[in-house]
Amino acid sequence: MSVLLETSAGDIVIDLLVDYAPKECENFLKLSKIKYFNFSPIHSVQQNFSFQTGDPLGPTSAQSDGGSSIWGLVSGGSKTFKATLHPKLKHLERGTVSMATAPHPSDPEARMAGSQFIVTLGDNTDYLDGKASIFGKVVEGFDVLEKINSAIVDKDGHPLVDIRIKHAVVLDDPYDDPPGLREPSQSPPPSKAQLATVRIADDADLDEEVDEEAAEKARREREARAQALTLEMMGDLPFAEVAPPENVLFVCKLNPVTADADLELIFSRFGKILSCEVIRDKKTGDSLQYAFIEFAEKTACEAAYFKMQGVLIDDRRIHVDFSQSVSKLADVWRGGENDKRKRRHGGGWGGVEGLEKWRKYRNDDGRRDDDDSYKMVYGDEEMRGRHARQGGDEARERRSPPPPAEARDRNGADFSRGRGGRGRPNGHGDSRRRSRSPRPDRPRDRARSRDGDRHGRDRDRDRHRGGGSGRAYDDKYSQRRNDDGRYDDRRQRDREQDRQRGHDRRR
Template sequence: MAVLLETSKGDVVVDLLVDEAPLACKNFLKLCKIKYYNNCLFHNVQKDFILQTGDPSGTGRGGTSLNGVLYGEQARYFADEISKERTHAKVGTVAMASAGKDLNASQFYVTAGASLDSLDGKHTIFGEVTEGLDAVARINEAFCDDTGRPWQNIRIRHTVVLDDPFEDPPGLGAHVPEGSPALARDEGDDRLEDDWAPAEEERPPEEAEKSARKAEAESRAVVLEMIGDMPDAGAKAEENIIFVCKLNPVTSEEDLEIIFSRFGKITSCDVIKDWKTGESLCYAFVGFETKAQAEQAYFKMDNVLIDDRRIHVDFYHSMYHQWRSRKKAGGAPPPPPQAPPRPGDRGGGGGPSPRRQRSRSPARREDGARDHHRHEGRRRHRHRHRRRGNGHGEERRRATRWED
């Protein structure tokens, strides 16, 4: 006698103890037969203790027995079948979650820990898990709120009666549905189902790919803003500016203004130059008043010959002008740090090379000061000795003169 519970964490097979708890086993089997447990939540998950379910309302205060389904509210509960020989000694013990003495209805629990002596003699044990202890372990690891309800809904999806030794009571057939009842979520239930997945599979592949690319571009923009490569994650290239490259080095900004002015008023024209030599880098940015003027210049001027060079025109994709406007407003990022010039390097303007400063530990600084004082004492001693030696030589020279 067994029942298969298909949960959102895996399948669980429960073997029933029909000889020791016939009332509880019959109640459980017939409720499974009429799909009473389908879509029931595991509304109370106490880690390493119990996993409680069997309440269609999901609150822990609902549920009724088989007699309550057949005969009404007055027959909601049935009596306990507590055996002293059966204990909560191992993981996977299945018992009725009664509200008190002889108050068993539909709720039951599965133990997620061993040696739960505090439950012995209080609840009717009617089965044990023989297959699917890994699913029990996964439910046990669910993240829950303070009341023990998982943050993601874990449900019994379906129940399958594998073996039923009890005859159906009169009137039970009227309660057996033709198919599995559909999931009806409460309006106030804002938690995701445990098997929830993004609805990308329901969307067309092109739309899903477009959404993924947009999300990736937004995340990259945030990274570029963090490292200082973009002024703002939401910044976009100006649509009224075009990029012109492959210029002749002799082509000036005035020349480009005259050439491109036939498409509209020029708002900006910048030929990018080398910051050291001031020579043209052969590309420029030309701005117009409107996007339409920039598009017209793009279509008309690409591959046109200017100063013996065929130029290439493209749309503007740079943040150059945004950075320039921020710099004028005082909001430009600080320049990147530069490594100090090496000793003897004359490329930094011909000035003296900075000496490398070494940091010393306190012990090394103390030893250096002691050596300095010792050296200074020796120098003074030698200086006094020379002065004393010079005086003796002077007296000898004077004595020699008098003798002569």
């Protein structure tokens, strides 16, 4: 036994499981026979799960009663009947057809069915087991199920474009008709209540034909509005809806010799002229062969437009049109706005000082950078000092003479450069800082004179190895460099004096 459902998405063939669910199959067959399902909407679409139908009005209608069984329609009895939930029938495959049920008010274990049925759109939908009574399966029309599965629906699962059952055709019916059943000779038309539930008809032409000329006009208007808005944002227009003045005339194809006064004299017969300007090149002053004429009244401008088209002026036939320029309006608006800003804030571009420079990452001292090179992290003074020091050290190494032989110790170490060298017994570098010089005529001083050289070498060697006052001596003289990095003559003189004193003591 089978039933063919003609839907707006295509045809679906359902085979009925009479041996497992005889009551449900009989109800479905007889409702299809009396065309009860005609124009029923498909609703509650859940992708890859199921959809529901069988109610002639659907859940969106306030007049809907949820549908009725065939016995409720024929005999006027109960609209529902007790459903059969066969334990061997499961919702395992796509296209399983089952009656939608609801628990009995007095017996929660019993499930009651009416006219609505469910068709699964996916496999293993075992959630419906024990809640829906299986009575058939789809054998043809799986492409239609795929269309319904991919339909655009709202938050409640109702398709935005209606999908409805158009006809139900019974292919084989083994059951006898119940008393009072009357089969209609033809499919009845949809009722007013059913037509009121239509959102977008399934046969509605969504691609309506539009006049090409009107569509092109609308497109140009949209582009013009967008361009005007862009010009407003850039500051070229005072506002996007600005319109050119209606009392200004545009005249072109002029002779280069035509002057402002000549043009004003010719057009003045139509009315009072406020301004007449032939546009000229800024550098050469030559005429660009077009002009703008501003009349005091709009009617004078219109009269000149109709009368002066193609008139011969200075052996040239001119062309006249209404002006489309808003440059004067923009200049007046921009100048007025800038004047107000300057009066309110003062200075800067547009009266805004903050637009001159952004001082976010460094403090500006007011000086302007003439070059566009990248700036260094160190200051100019510090870099100049560093280069001077490096250059002075290199120059000093090149100019310094080698130390004399007597200024070197047994190991070859050089102590003549301010590191407590030979000739500085106390290790402080400058002999003038000693409290007194040794005198040979005193015994104590003679002993100090004999042993001073050896003790001085030992102390100087220790200072050289571990730091000490020899480094301070060098630091003291390092402060006496000139700007070019060279040592001054004073240190050289002290060095020569120390060397001479040591030579005299050895003798």
